[in-house]
Amino acid sequence: MAAVDQYLSLWKEHHSLVDSNAPEALNRLRPWAATSLEKHGFPTLKDENYQHTDIEKILSPDYGINIGRVRINVNPSETFRCDVPMLSTSLFLVVNDAFAETAGCRDMLPNGVEISSLASYARNNPGFIEEYYGKIADISNPIVALNTLFCQDGVVIHVKKGVKVEPTIQLVNIFNNNAPLLASRRILIVMEEDSEAKVLVCDHTQAPKIDFCSVQVVEIVARERSRLDLYDLEESTHRTARLSSLWMRQDADSEVLLDSMTLYNGITRNEFHTRFAGRHARLRMLGMGIEDESRKLDTYSRISHDVPECNTDELFKYVVDDDAVGSFAGLIYVAEGAVKTEAYQSNRNLVGSDSAKMHSKPQLEIYNDDVKCSHGTAIGQLDEKQLFYMMTRGISEEQARLMLKQAFMSDVIDGISLPPLRDRLKLMVERRFAGEQTACSSCPVGCNDAHNDK
């Protein structure tokens, strides 16, 4: 039986239960999602865009989906502490697939920014949800289709015209359950004209011995002259699978930074589908993957320059060690007529062992002459000359390797516009390379052993 069948039959048998626990605006799209899954199924390794992540295999276990919205008795909001101190964030949680607020999370937010459960926002503002929900993401994408089929809640970040949100909005996705679970997570970010916000999304898993699967869709609309920095930091476990598909439309003069950082994970597929819909918009994409042991990270990005005079700068860096597998496939598409496009893509990787693997596929498709574009990839090892030089100064080989790996990531880390996050991440990456299990060291929930538990 193909993996898709268990989801389709679950849907067929229980669609009224799914619908009864979700607002109409979300239910409306489910039949389309089902049709899409029936038609396309899940991609296999033969599918060109999924050559290195076996979606079929990831989704074949019966994780269990909480379609009845049974309240799972964990309360991490009381125990969760952010590992990025001094960020003075407004903290919101998604526990498994349910939105939760923390005390005082709205205290510092200005008027004109709405951060809410997707389900309740859909009940109170059905028009808004109809305008944006499922409008950017393509339902023929398997992750989008599966998410849409079962999505019952999520997060809305709606920043209204001209509103500049000062504290960083932090959203923490937490997995915590005593049995395997698949969560359909959904984030909808709408930046209206001239608005500004910085959003940090962190993924944590608090039960290291349980299998989890996150099927996440992020939809972003960045209207004219809006500015958004979106940081996404995964610190999960070996037994966590994450399938994330981000879809974005950028209107004229908007500026967006997408920064994807994978410090600890199990198997992760991160997709980015972005499109420029107005002139003079700018996109900066940064990515960092630190993969060791048997972890896997697969990044796919498709950046579509449909209009003239937009600018993309994309940099992804990986360090793969042990038996880890990394892959990067990035396409920058420049349409006919999208003149004066500037687009740069770079993927650079360090491979630290004989059995680690890195796949890289940088692509440019350009349909006009008046552009400045480049793309490149490099896969290599630590520089022996640098190692020797450091050792002649008394630095041990182990320490020198650690410092060089850290240095390799420095340009990605330096691209972070939040100084506390930048400083903190520097430390977290350093500790990560040193093999310390620190990522959640300040969080007392007890997943401190999570990162070493296979």
Next chain:
Amino acid sequence: MLSVKDLHAEIDGKEILRGVNLEVKPGEVHAIMGPNGSGKSTLSMVLAGNPAYSVTSGEVNFMGKDLLEMTPDVRSHEGLFLGFQYPVEIPGVSMVNFMRAAVNAKRKYFGESPMGATDFLKLMREKRAIVELDNKLASRSVNEGFSGGEKKRNEIFQMAVLEPKLAILDETDSGLDVDALRIVAEGVNKLRTPENSAIVITHYQRLLDYIKPDVIHVLYKGRIVYTGGPELALEIEEKGYDWIKADIDSQDAIKGEA
């Protein structure tokens, strides 16, 4: 202090050192000169422990210990320093972090606790002054964007911090203008003590006007073929290496015939 006996070494299967013998006593400064390709840099790399070179035979004793058994970092802790001909750029590693790692690695080796921030910064300030190294370079990545002169001064700065017993300076004078040469040489002289020694590898007499050597060796075809006093450098400056080459080549030819 350093005793090299019949040292043979090769890189990529090609033999470069073919029986080097060298004795350096505490407080001595030795200069090693020689034409291009004679093996001068190879000797410095082998003594510092560059894994790209393999020692095929011979012995090196440093302060009573077998140097060839030690990894490069241990050689450093034991008091060996190599000033590179081409200092390596390390983007992303700041000078401050680099030196802190070096200083604390040595302290750890000798069972001491890491140096406190205040003491460390004071140490950096003191040692920078010896080679007039700009404070601004401290926050930059190691050697990245440094001028040729700054790179060489940075080598001497590192030497000043690490306080080696034996410093090997590989063509520290190359690429330096007169002023930079003076600063570097004065830096080396300030660090001289009756106990510590140096091996200065150079092409030119120029550096030796500043750093007065006790002994001068000429390395040719992977062996030390001449050893003399400071006057040997003047002779080489005047006459070049051809007379030495001709002498050795003819000796080799005779040996070959015999």
